[in-house]
Amino acid sequence: MSSIDPEKVKELKRIANDLRVWSIKMIYRAQSGHPGGALSAADILAVLYFHEMRVDPKNPEWPDRDRFVLSKGHASAAYYAALAMRGFFPEEDLLTFRDVNSYLQGHPSLMVPGVDMCTGSLGQGLSAGIGMALAGKMDKRDYRVYVLLGDGEIEEGNVWEAAMTAATRKLDNLVAIVDRNKIQLDDFTDRMVELDPLEEKWRGFGWRVISINGHDVTQIIRALDEAKKTKGRPTVIIAHTVKGKGVSYMENTAKYHGKPPQNEEEYERALKELEEERRKI
Amino acid sequence: MNWEYESPRKAYGETLIALGKEREDIVVMDADLSTSTKTAMFGKEFPDRFFNVGLQEQNMMGIAAGLARSGKTVFASSFAVFATGRAYDQVRQSIAYPKLNVNIVATHGGVTVGEDGASHQMIEDLGLMSGLPNMRVIAPLDSNEVRRVIRFVAKEHGPFYVRLTRTALPNLTSEDDEFEFGKGRLMRDGADATIIALGIEVSYSLLAAEILKKEGYDIRVINMSTIKPIDKDIIVKAAKDTGAIMTVEDHNIYNGLGSRVAEVLVENYPVRMHRHGMKDRFGRSGKWNVLLEHYGMDDKGIAKEMLAFLKEVKK
Numbered sequence: 266m267s268s269i270d271p272e273k274v275k276e277l278k279r280i281a282n283d284l285r286v287w288s289i290k291m292i293y294r295a296q297s298g299h300p301g302g303a304l305s306a307a308d309i310l311a312v313l314y315f316h317e318m319r320v321d322p323k324n325p326e327w328p329d330r331d332r333f334v335l336s337k338g339h340a341s342a343a344y345y346a347a348l349a350m351r352g353f354f355p356e357e358d359l360l361t362f363r364d365v366n367s368y369l370q371g372h373p374s375l376m377v378p379g380v381d382m383c384t385g386s387l388g389q390g391l392s393a394g395i396g397m398a399l400a401g402k403m404d405k406r407d408y409r410v411y412v413l414l415g416d417g418e419i420e421e422g423n424v425w426e427a428a429m430t431a432a433t434r435k436l437d438n439l440v441a442i443v444d445r446n447k448i449q450l451d452d453f454t455d456r457m458v459e460l461d462p463l464e465e466k467w468r469g470f471g472w473r474v475i476s477i478n479g480h481d482v483t484q485i486i487r488a489l490d491e492a493k494k495t496k497g498r499p500t501v502i503i504a505h506t507v508k509g510k511g512v513s514y515m516e517n518t519a520k521y522h523g524k525p526p527q528n529e530e531e532y533e534r535a536l537k538e539l540e541e542e543r544r545k546i
Numbered sequence: 547m548n549w550e551y552e553s554p555r556k557a558y559g560e561t562l563i564a565l566g567k568e569r570e571d572i573v574v575m576d577a578d579l580s581t582s583t584k585t586a587m588f589g590k591e592f593p594d595r596f597f598n599v600g601l602q603e604q605n606m607m608g609i610a611a612g613l614a615r616s617g618k619t620v621f622a623s624s625f626a627v628f629a630t631g632r633a634y635d636q637v638r639q640s641i642a643y644p645k646l647n648v649n650i651v652a653t654h655g656g657v658t659v660g661e662d663g664a665s666h667q668m669i670e671d672l673g674l675m676s677g678l679p680n681m682r683v684i685a686p687l688d689s690n691e692v693r694r695v696i697r698f699v700a701k702e703h704g705p706f707y708v709r710l711t712r713t714a715l716p717n718l719t720s721e722d723d724e725f726e727f728g729k730g731r732l733m734r735d736g737a738d739a740t741i742i743a744l745g746i747e748v749s750y751s752l753l754a755a756e757i758l759k760k761e762g763y764d765i766r767v768i769n770m771s772t773i774k775p776i777d778k779d780i781i782v783k784a785a786k787d788t789g790a791i792m793t794v795e796d797h798n799i800y801n802g803l804g805s806r807v808a809e810v811l812v813e814n815y816p817v818r819m820h821r822h823g824m825k826d827r828f829g830r831s832g833k834w835n836v837l838l839e840h841y842g843m844d845d846k847g848i849a850k851e852m853l854a855f856l857k858e859v860k861k
Contacts, residue, residue: 396612426605
């Protein structure tokens with residue numbers, strides 16, 4: 266296994282921390298948004314936009330760009346933060362998130378530079394990803410397509426229609442990542458719908474399956490490398506994560522799925538904890 | 547009448563092949579109904595640009611969106627009931643909202659699906675699709691118009707819903723006629739009342755006008771292929787000229803042509819009107835022409851409905 270530059274790993278960890286800080290700031294300012302699933306996905310987004318994906322912020326519609334679909338659209342805060350930090354639009358705009366005059370819609374919209382697909386109604390992003398992957402093969406372009414799904418989201422039947430078709434079409438330019446934080450809006454996923462054995466389900470549908478710790482940037486990088494080497498079938502990365510990762514009172518609870526920090530004290534505490542995390546990097 | 551009948555589905559399939567030869571970006575999708583919708587004709591000619599995804603209407607619409615977002619002009623077909631009902635949310639979220647180049651061409655609209663019965667007879671699709679921002683809705687009246695409409699939606703940016711019927715239709719327009727998007731078409735002039743009809747009901751309305759002529763009434767007949775945006779001018783003119791309007795559609799009288807015409811009249815020039823079609827009831831099995839008779843939507847039924855309406859108006 267090729268070694269990964271430790272400085273690169275540190276940089277990606279710092280970026281993931283920035284995405285978490287931005288998410289908290291954006292959601293608290295808007296008094297609206299979904300911190301739990303934004304915080305759990307931050308490391309994945311950091312690796313995708315600052316290591317893995319071939320994009321050009323000056324030319325967001327570049328035909329050869331890698332595509333990304335945030336199928337779990339409610340993690341928009343962390344996604345927008347990644348796009349802004351990557352240079353698609355000014356970072357200061359992040360603090361207009363969810364405002365009536367802002368282009369930063371509550372859920373990803375094509376109004377936002379760098380967004381490849383609008384999402385928000387769960388279960389549809391993988392289908393859009395298939396369309397992009399098919400078009401890539403038709404046009405003989407070598408771009409890759411990444412789709413980030415929530416684990417609650419995959420309760421939607423549309424996801425499994427897409428899973429079957431992606432394997433049927435041998436779409437090895439398509440990577441699905443499941444943010445397995447084990448919690449959805451109302452409760453723990455296993456109290457709603459039993460998703461396990463999740464790895465076996467995807468394998469049964471014809472996918473290459475890689476399970477990782479979704480907060481370990483080295484593991485994320487390696488899994489994406491493995492996916493690239495996988496030919497003739499799509500790859501799914503089951504990223505085991507912690508809902509609300511990085512803010513203690515948001516961790517492992519459904520309470521902050523769609524709620525901002527409840528007061529100034531909670532807000533300050535979230536930022537302080539994330540600052541402490543950062544110092545450890 | 548001495549009409550020449552032609553399958554609108556076959557006209558669709560032929561036009562897709564012609565477009566496929568002209569343009570590399572044309573991609574066609576289906577969900578296991580391609581031999582019925584006739585997209586299989588395109589698939590045979592262009593296997594690399596044809597995606598039959600199996601029984602996955604929702605997934606089909608999502609994939610169509612992804613293809614369109616990557617520069618393709620997509621035609622996605624199924625029966626009207628599945629294309630608009632089963633996949634409504636995918637059409638809303640992934641196609642209409644981002645305004646992508648996906649043309650949903652659904653066959654088997656209305657009760658004239660026939661023997662398959664209510665489960666397959668879509669009488670709500672015009673309402674579902676018209677209610678979506680960015681979506682434009684067309685129901686061609688004959689196969690010649692199908693060819694023009696398919697060519698039109700292929701060159702226009704953004705999503706369309708095109709509703710076709712299962713049965714063969716008489717060609718009321720000629721091959722070299724032009725399609726005017728958003729415009730109704732005067733099919734027969736008249737001064738006593740107006741029938742505004744849609745799709746298969748246009749020819750029956752013309753026949754009904756002949757019956758009514760024998761009863762001493764001079765009936766205007768308008769074809770309204772474009773439901774959205776609807777032709778306000780032709781409706782208001784008909785209201786001013788004839789003072790009474792009846793709509794006829796192979797669709798629920800709620801949320802379809804009747805509702806659209808009523809909106810225009812109430813906002814601009816209220817006159818008495820009557821909505822004829824499926825009166826908020828599900829259909830049933832039977833031969834398509836027998837069903838039209840059963841629901842009073844054939845020529846005799848339309849004439850009878852109009853006579854009752856005229857009697858009411860004159861009170």
